[in-house]
Amino acid sequence: xxxxxxxxxxxxxxxxxxxxxxxxxxxxxxxxxxxxxxxxxxxxxxxxxxxxxxxxxxxxxxxxxxxxxxxxxxxxxxxxxxxxxxxxxxxxxxxxxxxxxxxxxxxxxxxxxxxxxxxxxxxxxxxxxxxxxxxxxxxxxxxxxxxxxxxxxxxxxxxxxxxxxxxxxxxxxxxxxxxxxxxxxxxxxxxxxxxxxxxxxxxxxxxxxxxxxxxxxxxxxxxxxxxxxxxxxxxxxxxxxxxxxxxxxxxxxxxxxxxxxxxxxxxxxxxxxxxxxxxxxxxxxxxxxxxxxxxxxxxxxxxxxxxxxxxxxxxxxxxxxxxxxxxxxxxxxxxxxxxxxxxxxxxxxxxxxxxxxxxxxxxxxxxxxxxxxxxxxxxxxxxxxxxxxxxxxxxxxxxx
Amino acid sequence: xxxxxxxxxxxxxxxxxxxxxxxxxxxxxxxxxxxxxxxxxxxxxxxxxxxxxxxxxxxxxxxxxxxxxxxxxxxxxxxxxxxxxxxxxxxxxxxxxxxxxxxxxxxxxxxxxxxxxxxxxxxxxxxxxxxxxxxxxxxxxxxxxxxxxxxxxx
Amino acid sequence: xxxxxxxxxxxxxxxxxxxxxxxxxxxxxxxxxxxxxxxxxxxxxxxxxxxxxxxxxxxxxxxxxxxxxxxxxxxxxxxxxxxxxxxxxxxxxxxxxxxxxxxxxxxxxxxxxxxxxxxxxxxxxxxxxxxxxxxxxxxxxxxxxxxxxxxxxxxxxxxxxxxxxxxxxxxxxxxx
Ligand SMILES: [Zn+2]
Ligand SMILES: [Zn+2]
Numbered sequence: 001x002x003x004x005x006x007x008x009x010x011x012x013x014x015x016x017x018x019x020x021x022x023x024x025x026x027x028x029x030x031x032x033x034x035x036x037x038x039x040x041x042x043x044x045x046x047x048x049x050x051x052x053x054x055x056x057x058x059x060x061x062x063x064x065x066x067x068x069x070x071x072x073x074x075x076x077x078x079x080x081x082x083x084x085x086x087x088x089x090x091x092x093x094x095x096x097x098x099x100x101x102x103x104x105x106x107x108x109x110x111x112x113x114x115x116x117x118x119x120x121x122x123x124x125x126x127x128x129x130x131x132x133x134x135x136x137x138x139x140x141x142x143x144x145x146x147x148x149x150x151x152x153x154x155x156x157x158x159x160x161x162x163x164x165x166x167x168x169x170x171x172x173x174x175x176x177x178x179x180x181x182x183x184x185x186x187x188x189x190x191x192x193x194x195x196x197x198x199x200x201x202x203x204x205x206x207x208x209x210x211x212x213x214x215x216x217x218x219x220x221x222x223x224x225x226x227x228x229x230x231x232x233x234x235x236x237x238x239x240x241x242x243x244x245x246x247x248x249x250x251x252x253x254x255x256x257x258x259x260x261x262x263x264x265x266x267x268x269x270x271x272x273x274x275x276x277x278x279x280x281x282x283x284x285x286x287x288x289x290x291x292x293x294x295x296x297x298x299x300x301x302x303x304x305x306x307x308x309x310x311x312x313x314x315x316x317x318x319x320x321x322x323x324x325x326x327x328x329x330x331x332x333x334x335x336x337x338x339x340x341x342x343x344x345x346x347x348x349x350x351x352x353x354x355x356x357x358x359x360x361x362x363x364x365x366x367x368x369x370x371x372x373x374x375x376x377x378x379x380x381x382x383x384x385x386x387x388x389x390x391x392x393x394x395x396x397x398x399x400x
Numbered sequence: 401x402x403x404x405x406x407x408x409x410x411x412x413x414x415x416x417x418x419x420x421x422x423x424x425x426x427x428x429x430x431x432x433x434x435x436x437x438x439x440x441x442x443x444x445x446x447x448x449x450x451x452x453x454x455x456x457x458x459x460x461x462x463x464x465x466x467x468x469x470x471x472x473x474x475x476x477x478x479x480x481x482x483x484x485x486x487x488x489x490x491x492x493x494x495x496x497x498x499x500x501x502x503x504x505x506x507x508x509x510x511x512x513x514x515x516x517x518x519x520x521x522x523x524x525x526x527x528x529x530x531x532x533x534x535x536x537x538x539x540x541x542x543x544x545x546x547x548x549x550x551x552x553x554x
Numbered sequence: 555x556x557x558x559x560x561x562x563x564x565x566x567x568x569x570x571x572x573x574x575x576x577x578x579x580x581x582x583x584x585x586x587x588x589x590x591x592x593x594x595x596x597x598x599x600x601x602x603x604x605x606x607x608x609x610x611x612x613x614x615x616x617x618x619x620x621x622x623x624x625x626x627x628x629x630x631x632x633x634x635x636x637x638x639x640x641x642x643x644x645x646x647x648x649x650x651x652x653x654x655x656x657x658x659x660x661x662x663x664x665x666x667x668x669x670x671x672x673x674x675x676x677x678x679x680x681x682x683x684x685x686x687x688x689x690x691x692x693x694x695x696x697x698x699x700x701x702x703x704x705x706x707x708x709x710x711x712x713x714x715x716x717x718x719x720x721x722x723x724x725x726x727x728x729x730x
Contacts, residue, residue, distance in 0.1 A: 026570035032583055033570055034427030040461045041569040047466070048566060054466040071422030071588070081463035129422045133664040136420055144414050144596045145606060146628055147688060149720045151662055156673050156688075159656030164675075167654065167701040191568035209670070212657040212696075225570070256634055260675050260686045261626065264654065353565070361564045368563030402631070402639055404600055412598035412606050412717060421589040423578060428571065434584040491591065543584035 011280050014114030016400065018237035018244035019104075019360045021050025021230040024353030026192045027345030030128035031224040035070055036082030038226035039124050042353070043084055046228035049366075051240055052118065057230075059116040060085045062092045063103025063123035065348035065385075068137035071129045083122040097296065097385025098252070099123065099349035101392040104356045105250045107231040108394070112247075117233040124226040125347035134222040141387060155219070157388055159211035161264040162301040166213065168265035169316030171304075173213055177204035178322045179300035180217050180342050186329060187339025189369035192353065194223050194345030204300070220298045223345030227353030229360065234400075245363045248378070249281025249395035257387050270309025270382065273391040277380075278311075281395040286311045290395070291376040292362050293333065294355045296384040297340040306382055307335065309391070330373035337362060337372050348385075355381040356394060363398040426544070429458045432471065434543040441535055443476035445509045456511025477532040477554065478506040478513075485522045500525060504551055518550030530554040601629040604643070610717040612709055614646045616681050624682040647679035648707035649728060653686050657696045672696050676705060676725055692724030704728040 023045025025031070025038050033041070047053060062076050062083050072078045076085075076092035083090070093099060093106040100123060107121040127134040138154035165171065178201060187196035199217060207217040237244040253272035255262060262268075274286070283289045295306035304318035312333065313321055321327050327335035338344060338358035341351055359379040361367040378397045384390065405411055426434050433444045446458030450467035458471055483502040489495055500517040502525070517525060518534060531551040541547040577583045598606060601617065605628060608615035616627035621636035625644055632639050655674035661667055672691040677684065691699055692708065705725040715721040 022564065024565045026568045026572070028570060028572040030425070030573050030575070030578075031570045032425050032428060032431060032573045034425070034430065037427050037429070037460055038570065040466070041567075044461075044466060045566045045569075049562070049564060068418075068420060071420075071424065082461070084463075084466065086463050129424055131421045131423055135664045136662065139662045140418065144416065145412070145598050145602050146719055148416075149718050150673070150688065150690060152673070152688070153658060153660050153662050153664060155660065156656055156658060159658070160654045160673070160675055160688075163656060163701065164654035192565060192570075209657070209659045210664075211660065211673075212670075214656070258626075258628070258630070258634070260628070260688055261684055263684050264675075357565070366562055366564040402642065405603055410603060410607060411600070412603040414596045414598070416594055416596065418590075418592040418594070421587065424586045424588070425573065425578075426584040426586070431584050438584075543581060544586045 009276070013112035015112065016234040017108050017111045017231055017247045018234060019229055019247065019396065020232055020237055020240045020244055021046040021048070021052070022228065022357035022360050023049065024192055024227040024350070024357055025225050027194045027223040027225040027347055027353070029194065029221060029223060031126070035075065035079050035124045035126045035226070038126070038224065039079055039082035039122050042226040042228040043082070043120065043122055046120070046230050050230040052230060054084050056118050057084055057120045058088065058118045059110050060088060060090045061103050061107045061110065061119060061121045062090065063099040063121070063349040063352065064092060064094065065096055065099055065125055066137060068140060069125060069127045069130045069134060069348070079124055083124070084120055095385055095390050095392065097298065097348050097351065098383045098390040098392040099385065100296070100351035100355050100383035101381055101394050102252060102383065103349065103352060104229055104231070104394055105252065105392060107229065108247050108250055111231050111233050117236050119231045121229040121231060122226065123349040123352040125350045126224045127222040127347060128224050153211060155211040155214055157259065158299050159214045161388070162213050162299065164264040165301055165305055171316060171319050173205060174201050175319035175323060176301045176304060177201045177218070179297065179303045180204050182322065182328060183297060183336045183340040183342040185343070186337055186370065187343025190339045190344050193339055193343055195221050196339060196343050214299065218300045220341035220346035223347040225345065225347035225350040225353065227350045227357055229352065229356060243364050243398065245360045245396050245398050246400050247394060248397045249277035249283070250393065251276030251280065252390065252392040254386070255389040257389060259387055259389065266315060267305050267309035267391065269389050270306050270384070270391040271311065273393045274310045277393040277395050283395065286380070287333065290378050290380050291374060292337060292359065292372050292379040293335045294338060294340070294358050294379070294381040295335065296351070296355065296382055297336055297342050298346050300342060302384065303336060303340070306384065310380065310382060310393070329370070332374065334372040334374070337367065337370050351383065355383055359396050363396055429460045433457050434547070437547055438541040438543045441538070443474050444471050445474045445506070445511065446471050454509040454511065456506045456509035457513065474506060474508045476506065477530065478504040480525065480527055480529045480531060481505050481512060482527065483517065483525050498522065502531070502551065504531060515548060516550040517552070519552040599631070601631045605629050606717040609719065609721040610715045612712065614648055614678060616644045616646045616678070616685070618642050618644050625680065625685065627678050627681045627685050628687060644680065646681055650676040650678045650705055650725070652691070652699065652701055652703045652705060653677050653684070654701055655691065655699050670696055672699055674699070674725070689719070689722060690724040691726070693726035
């Protein structure tokens with residue numbers, strides 16, 4: 001087999017990897033179910049869609065963000081039984097919000113390497129346990145000498161980044177707010193959604209100020225939830241379905257954690273992660289070759305920021321795509337057709353349900369009311385996290 | 401070579417506390433369990449519809465085969481499988497009186513629970529000893545594990 | 555064969571029982587509340603210790619790397635680009651330029667502040683491009699702050715300084 005080497009990386013796989021099932025719970029501010037129970041709901045749905053039982057699962061990947069949300073130290077142990085981790089190789093992967101796509105990337109390794117033929121990927125978050133507010137947990141990601149004495153709120157980072165993006169590219173808040181309007185409206189068609197609503201740009205601009213330019217409706221709400229994916233080897237996929245969705249490329253990249261030393265207007269980490277995935281998936285012109293995108297949208301400006309980083313628009317030009325309706329569900333490049341984090345909710349790692357799961361459903365034409373108008377063959381999902389410097393990307397295709 | 405600070409007084413540190421607290425919901429099965437305990441002083445277990453394993457405390461699913469479960473009532477009595485005598489609290493402070501913690505296999509189930517033993521001296525506890533739960537007065541119950549004060553020998 | 559094919563709509567179910575703050579407060583939903591007492595002692599390390607000691611003396615210290623020629627702040631013991639020890643310490647100015655800013659209405663626990671505060675990334679004079687620190691801006695109406703504004707540190711009196719980033723009370727506009 002010919003081995004492709006890119007920046008020292010060898011993209012050699014033993015077998016092709018297909019996704020054959022996905023599931024997710026409702027995303028809500030607070031759910032009564034325990035994390036284990038949420039995992040069970042998501043896994044059961046994914047297995048049902050795949051036509052498999054838990055006995056068919058050979059290996060399990062768990063994705064979950066900081067323990068400080070659930071308030072369970074080493075929560076992968078606690079969560080294992082609802083995730084099907086019982087009696088089989090099981091491991092947690094964690095890169096903050098980036099986990100939403102990194103967990104499926106880890107699942108991909110397990111199958112592509114030939115280690116397993118059936119891998120279950122499960123992501124869970126129960127942010128509501130954390131008090132006085134889920135945002136309080138973020139106090140402990142700040143540098144304790146340089147930042148914490150100033151009593152920062154996590155939103156500050158994003159407000160500073162959003163301002164820089166607006167300033168350098170001369171983008172107006174009303175152009176950014178269109179993203180929130182679009183995603184919250186898309187989420188009306190998502191049965192699991194938390195904050196789907198019909199809103200206007202004025203609603204966003206007049207919503208409660210948090211850390212300007214960021215206002216309440218620019219932000220996705222913290223949520224509880226879980227999601228699951230079933231990833232299998234090609235020879236298994238053949239028996240399970242006529243319409244598997246193939247993973248054709250993965251990539252991830254980390255920028256420096258000296259975040260005050262980066263120019264925040266452009267997400268270099270997103271560009272680097274995309275470069276890796278595009279090489280692997282043989283994509284040279286993402287705007288032409290990719291039909292549907294689920295970039296990470298915890299804030300409205302992040303969708304635009306990420307679209308630029310991922311190469312779907314030139315620097316500063318993603319707002320034009322949004323304004324012209326290109327990123328609507330019936331547009332030429334549907335973006336966040338699920339409703340994204342802004343509309344469905346933001347349970348950090350479990351955002352996999354509206355990122356990787358949604359792209360899978362779109363490419364298998366199972367997204368129901370959310371199905372994009374155009375014919376689709378290739379899609380991209382992306383997540384972002386840690387101290388806002390990691391990006392994780394997965395490209396899928398319904399053609400092998 | 402960069403000169404380093406060698407005077408430990410000049411090396412800085414910052415003491416702080418994690419100022420978070422957590423509110424854990426009992427979950428779907430847990431909520432039923434604690435509500436039943438609070439309302440009727442009764443204990444719920446859950447039986448797997450497929451492999452018939454009986455979970456205590458109850459769960460909505462069987463982690464082995466992912467089948468659903470059905471609830472059933474059990475007495476809450478059981479046998480001591482293992483026990484330990486604690487002399488320090490979670491912050492390693494001496495307890496006024498040593499506490500006996502036991503792992504108790506609950507009758508009629510495949511499950512067990514960790515709880516305090518009471519009305520008994522450590523020297524008198526033995527593996528296999530039969531015990532039963534002692535509950536708080538109903539009006540003081542909160543719907544959590546402290547509604548069981550301790551288990552005592554039968 | 556998999557169920558449903560194109561006809562099925564996913565996700566198959568929306569499961570999960572939403573509960574409200576009120577359900578918790580009134581114990582309509584059973585729960586357990588825990589307030590663990592977890593304490594830490596965070597060490598600052600060589601570079602940040604020296605930086606903090608410098609603040610006590612009213613100085614902002616950076617480091618330089620001869621490899622990439624960068625002058626960096628906050629200081630560090632190694633250059634993450636060249637991946638080698640830094641080549642020396644540099645005293646920077648206590649003036650700078652606002653790269654970006656925010657007007658914050660909330661505290662770390664998302665509770666409203668009594669009055670909004672301005673936080674900014676300030677590129678420090680004497681350091682390389684984009685070498686900024688995060689700090690507060692004062693002595694100006696929040697609406698009048700702009701990207702590119704020149705600012706100067708306002709220090710606490712010497713006897714009140716304790717070797718913390720709060721030894722600088724805030725930064726104020728340089729002109730006017
Ligand atoms: Zn069973
Ligand atoms: Zn260097």
